[in-house]
Structure formats: C-alpha cells, structure tokens
Amino acid sequence: MSAANDPAMLAKAETLVDALPYLQRYEGRTFVVKYGGHAMGDPDLAHDFAQDVVLLKAVGINPVVVHGGGPQIGAMLKKVGVESSFVDGLRVTDKATAQVAEMVLSGSINKELVGWLSGAGGKAIGISGKDGGLVTARKLSRTSRDPDSNIEKVLDLGFVGEPHHVDTRIIETISASGMIPVIAPIAAGEDGATYNINADTMAGAIAAALGAARLFLLTDVSGVLDKQGTLLTDLTPADIGRMKDDGTISGGMIPKLETCIHAVEAGCEAAVVLDGRVPHAMLLEMFTSQGAGTLIRAA
Numbered sequence: 001m002s003a004a005n006d007p008a009m010l011a012k013a014e015t016l017v018d019a020l021p022y023l024q025r026y027e028g029r030t031f032v033v034k035y036g037g038h039a040m041g042d043p044d045l046a047h048d049f050a051q052d053v054v055l056l057k058a059v060g061i062n063p064v065v066v067h068g069g070g071p072q073i074g075a076m077l078k079k080v081g082v083e084s085s086f087v088d089g090l091r092v093t094d095k096a097t098a099q100v101a102e103m104v105l106s107g108s109i110n111k112e113l114v115g116w117l118s119g120a121g122g123k124a125i126g127i128s129g130k131d132g133g134l135v136t137a138r139k140l141s142r143t144s145r146d147p148d149s150n151i152e153k154v155l156d157l158g159f160v161g162e163p164h165h166v167d168t169r170i171i172e173t174i175s176a177s178g179m180i181p182v183i184a185p186i187a188a189g190e191d192g193a194t195y196n197i198n199a200d201t202m203a204g205a206i207a208a209a210l211g212a213a214r215l216f217l218l219t220d221v222s223g224v225l226d227k228q229g230t231l232l233t234d235l236t237p238a239d240i241g242r243m244k245d246d247g248t249i250s251g252g253m254i255p256k257l258e259t260c261i262h263a264v265e266a267g268c269e270a271a272v273v274l275d276g277r278v279p280h281a282m283l284l285e286m287f288t289s290q291g292a293g294t295l296i297r298a299a
C-alpha cells in the first residue's frame, strides 16, 4: 500500500502539521531540560529521551540538558561505606560525599547521557558547572523553624551549593556550534571548594540566565499532585507557597518547585514538571495543545 492510501501514515502527517505552529513559535529558542536520576534507570525511556532531545535540536530549538543522579550517588556512597542523609530533599554533603558526587555526576552519568545522545544521532558535549566558568557556587544557607519552640536555627549542609553567578557563554558556544550541552550539577565556589548542587536548582538557575522559553523538569510522577493525588495542571508561585506550608509538597518536590519559582521570576517563560516515565513526554507537552504535567508561570 502506498503511504498516500495508508490511514496510519496520514495520521502521522497530520500530527506533523499540528506541530507546525509550535515549531514556528519555538524556533531558535532555548529549552532547558532537567533529567532526574530516577528517570535514568530504564534504558528504553533513556533512548526515547535522547531521541526527543536530538529531535528538538534538529528542528531548530536549542536544548540544554542538566542531569541529576541522586540514586546513583546513593548507590556509590553505599558501596564505599559513606553514610548519607537528606534535609528538605538536599543531600548533606561532607568532603568525601562531594568527591563521590562529582565522580558519579561529572564522570559516569554525564558521559552515559552524552553516549545516549550520540547514539540517537546528536552531537553532545558533557561539562559541569566548573567548565568555562559556567556556574560559580556559594554555600547554601538553610534555616529551619523548630515547631515546638518556634526558634529558627541555621542548618549546616556542608558542601551543598547554590548557583551564585551563571556565565552562559560556554552554553551559547556549544549550542551555536550545533551541539547539545549536557551539564552535571557540580560547581566550584569562589573559595575553590567543590559544591554539590541539587540538579533542579542548577537547571533553574541556567534556565533563568538563558531566558529559556521552557524549563522541563522530568521526574518520576505525573506532575505536581494535590493531597488527593490528582494532577494539578497549572500553578503560580503563590499556589506553591501555600502547598509548601500545608505539607502538600515534600521531599525532592520542594527544591524542584522552589527552582520553578526562581526560574519563572528571573527570566524563564515557564517551567513544567513532567513525567519522565511517559515515553516522549516532552514532545507531548511542546507540540500538543493539551500539554502534559504541571505548568508553572509567574502570576
């Protein structure tokens, strides 16, 4: 049967035509995509993810990949006998933990992602925040209020950093040369120390500095859920503040949504929390009118 008589082929052609306005809208724009450690476990999904990123590049969008690797760091720490704990979704990081985090993130995971992208026909370059002066970190300062005494205390998370200065030139150079930057969330501080940065936080800071059209945070849930487990499709920073206070969001979702707020208030057009377990979630979000996941925009 010729393609012209095949209904399945016609449906595919229609899908492409439906995508046209979105392709035109986003041509030349930057999309920062954060790929979480949980989503990396499944080789089929990793293959789909790599294809999607390469497709974005092929249609004239500039994808910038920032990756996590929390579960993989945890596994390596266990192997070498280093204990690990979390505060509000952030790994307390002593010097030994920072070394392991850098080895796992900048080493094995970063290169694995570069390998997947080249396997899908793209050209990717793996870097960390240290390369080309991309991100200068400073020690994250975190406080917590004791619910009984109502006294606020300062928490010391060790070498957990937050992006202080972002110099996007290395990203722009890589993107302009037709390649895809793949970024590990590790950066040097002005004090010369190595800082471990939550990957969502790193992606948000980069999306803000680039004035990205979208920040996609791919994770292992369908998006942000309310207390009944129903997907929330649209949120503003004020909604997120309320959900944090009433305990609707917890754990790793806290830094994720704090990142979204920072990104949309500092220059990124919108952030989306997406289900990395769904094949081609990013394409569904970008190229269909229904979208997927939870969209966060400044009010």
Ligand SMILES: Nc1ncnc2c1ncn2[C@@H]1O[C@H](COP(=O)(O)OP(=O)(O)O)[C@@H](O)[C@H]1O
Residues within 6 Å of the ligand: 036, 037, 038, 039, 068, 070, 089, 200, 218, 219, 220, 221, 223, 224, 225, 226, 248, 249, 250, 251, 252, 253, 256
């Ligand atoms: N309201 C919420 N909606 C969805 N997920 C939530 C919510 N509150 C907490 N979470 C948790 O946040 C997790 C996602 O964050 P995290 O584990 O850091 O993911 P990743 O490794 O992909 O960055 C979910 O698996 C879920 O357990």
Ligand SMILES: CC(=O)N[C@@H](CCC(=O)OP(=O)(O)O)C(=O)O
Residues within 6 Å of the ligand: 035, 036, 037, 038, 067, 068, 069, 070, 071, 073, 089, 090, 091, 092, 093, 101, 160, 161, 185, 196, 197, 198, 199, 200, 252
């Ligand atoms: C400070 C901090 O928590 N850093 C994270 C960095 C990796 C990360 O964020 O990975 P996911 O996106 O897979 O969770 C960590 O050590 O696990």
